[in-house]
Amino acid sequence: MAAKPRVHEIANELGVDSKVALEKLKEMGEYVKGPSSSIEPPVARRLKAALEAAGAATNAAAAPAAPAAPAKPAAAKPAPQRPTPAA
Known part of the structure; x- marks a missing residue:
């Protein structure tokens, strides 16, 4: 018999x-008290598949986002104008 994995291990x-x-797990309809709770191997397999699918969906959603534009250097400020001496 396979050992029952704990939620935090998965x-x-x-x-x-x-x-x-x-x-x-809650979305899947499984009742689990906390991260140290053990779950049955079939539930563990379904959880892994669901988390991997969610991770793939999250990564796929983030990928098409436009890459950040490279930072443009700040425009050089013109030197302050000195008043011309009156003649």
């Missing part, structure tokens, strides 16, 4: 915060 594997994993 979150660490995928590089997401435990709160994100808990929220995703």
Whole structure:
């Protein structure tokens, strides 16, 4: 029998915060108390798939965004004009 993984372990594997994993489990209809709760292996597989899909969707949404324009150098300020001496 496979060991039951904990929510925080799956979150660490995928590089997401435990709160994100808990929220995703809630969306999936799974009741979990906290990050140290263990979940059944089939639920863990579904969670991984859902988080990976959400991560891919987030990365895909961020990719088409226009790249930041390169910073333009500040225009040189003209030297202050000195009054011309009256003759």
